[in-house]
Amino acid sequence: MAGRRPGRNSVAIALAVALLVVAPPLLPSYWVGLLTQMVILAILAMSLDILLGYTGLPSLGHAAFFGVAAYAVAVLSVRYGANFWVCVLGGILIGTLLSAVLGLIVSHVRDVYFLMITLAIGMVLWGLGHRWIPVTGGDNGISGIPPLEVHAGLPFQGPLALHYATLVVFLICAGLMRLVVRSPFGLTLRGIRENEGRMKSLGFNTWLHCYLSFVVAGAFASVSGVMWAYYNGFVSPTYLDLTASSELFLMVTLGGPSTLVGPMIGAGAIVLLKNVMSAYTARWLLILGIVYIVAILAAPQGLWNLRKRPSA
């Protein structure tokens, strides 16, 4: 922890600024769209990292909150014609509320049990999205969500405006999450990850900390879901399914858990890979499967942690 290399961090920041801030006006809109995707999914991946990396709770159902928030935006804007702020706050609120309810069920469970239970919960929500047709539109999903910049009444329109708006949201979220993980609360989470028994005997309410971590992660996932609904203009049950949750899981583990930078890199890498590969081949799943296996074999600690000495 103490031996951070400041050099590496500043190089990474410079690269990120160049790519996300300077480059977009020079790029074709397809690539701007990809960058926007990366930024939105980076928020999501970081939110999972609070759970997975910092608290040590491996959630395989985290895409559920992202998906539910996206659905909330879709239902509110398309079915009820709600205005921008109702949609945004409604999406975040519903996603967060869901995590607050589900958190009650899962917060006393640990390790592999946590993994299985979140997986089952995620699948149940996917089933609901799939079958509860009057509300979710079933397999067809819901389309026709107005673009963010139109719905919000921004003076600028088009992919560039959306990209910079997303970037602002991303910076706010990343800043908040950085505050969370560096706060005494975040340190306690890490303590629970390393040795829950010891934290308990020191007098910490570990259940409450795990619960709050789950809710905080759910809240940021909801923000990401709201942005995604506006970016994509369309929601479908595939946002909720196991493939989505595990892709998310891969972003975090590939990038490097318990660093906030790692999941950003992971999100970028997966989005890039997915779009570039699916342009060339229909065998995208096959390749993704191989990426999983190779990533675990070659960099079990994640890319961002590769140059650090493995900690015991």
Added chain:
Amino acid sequence: MLVYLITQTLNGLFSAALLFLIASGLTLAFGVMKIVNIAHGSFYMLGVYVAYTVIQRTQSLLLGSLVAIAVVAAVGFVMQRVFLRRFAADPLAQMMMTMGFALLFRDAALMIWGGDPFTLQYPAVLRGSMEAGDVVFPWYRLFVIIVAALVGVALWTINERTLIGARLRATVDDPEMASATGINVAQLSGLVFAAGAGLAAFGGVMGGPILGGYTGVDFDLLPLAFVVVIIGGMGSLKGALVGSIVVGMIDNFGKALVPELSYFTLFAPMILVLALKPTGLYGRA
């Protein structure tokens, strides 16, 4: 009303029979290796597809079953020995790896067999329905229930009455102590994983004439199997049996009574069990 109840109960038992074939391997793999096997549904899927190829050539459900079990068990064995064993101490890495395999298998199946859905043929003897009073129930479904019950008895006998079973139970209880007493845990793990894969494949063949094979069948059944294992307790065969019956019944009655919320009805018993006993009905912490 009574007829409806009996028919639905039999249908529930049919689902339970399939679930038991899938979940018993999942729960044993978990008990011995702490593997959360995302690819377990893929074993089921591969079972259906392999059997499909064999049955098309030979018209024999028996031969299809045997080949499917052998092929998929071999796949499972190689997967465990070559890949999963390296990460024996790390359940997360193992889970990610099985996720990778699940995607790989799905796409490979799509590549080899195409995306058209199909159902398996089965012997003419088993066609038609049993009629007892007003209750009409297909022979084939009854056959599957009986076969699964026989498999259950066989598994129970192996687990409780043989040396391998004793080693297995010891390893589920405490892998380190088991290995200290001279049990070859690595070999046992490979065996259990392969057997679980074979059982899931057999489940696929048994379910094939009714549910069929299609893209996505792997992830359709996986959550049900996980709910079974969570309710029953991870690592417990008895738990898998009880869990299968509970989930089979609830899923079936849920689908019949409130079809839109059918997935959701599974949720309630899981939460109930988790709240009262986080390790499941028969699981140990």
